[in-house]
Amino acid sequence: MHSSLTEHARCVYGDEYQPTPECGREHREHYFVEELTFADAESILxxxxELCPNVCDGYLPVWIRNLAFRLVxxxxxxxxxxxxxxxxxxxLHGPDWDDxxxxxxxxxxxxxxxx
Known part of the structure; x- marks a missing residue:
């Protein structure tokens, strides 16, 4: 079990700034998305x-980043x-989303x- 949403994201997607932790589990994206869906705003933020400290960095997929902001x-x-x-x-990821x-x-x- 991961201790936080951030740790779970690191395991699934990696981290541009820190090594990916070795937790010995198989990672399936849908389990992370389920955790993200029900996470509180502070955990998501x-x-x-931590994973995207600047707007144009990080390994989180664009759709995960957009979903995270929507949930917050x-x-x-x-x-x-x-x-x-x-x-x-x-x-940054437009123009489809510019409106x-x-x-x-x-x-x-x-x-x-x-x-």
Whole structure:
């Protein structure tokens, strides 16, 4: 058993900054996705920060990164900083996602203006 979502991600995808831990288990992506799906926002953010500290790095697949940001935003829907981080990631992997990223930026602006 992995001690954290980050450790599980490291085992499945590797880590650009740290060696992949040897845990002796067979890794199937769908088990990681199940854990990610039900993880709390802080665990997901920790994973993203550790495995992708810059927007254009890390070994996490783009679809995993996008899913992670989506799950965080569902748990924390009114945090402009998180919306902007998700938008930045989407812009990087666009242009298919540029309209969604632009909407996240607009929503973040609206939240900041209302505050």
């Amino acid at each position: 920790t994973m993203l920060r 935003l569902l748990q924390r829907p009114n945090e402009p900083e998180l919306m902007r981080a998700a938008a930045e990631s989407l812009y 969604i990223a632009a909407d996240l930026d607009r929503r973040a602006d609206a939240l900041e203006t209302a505050a």
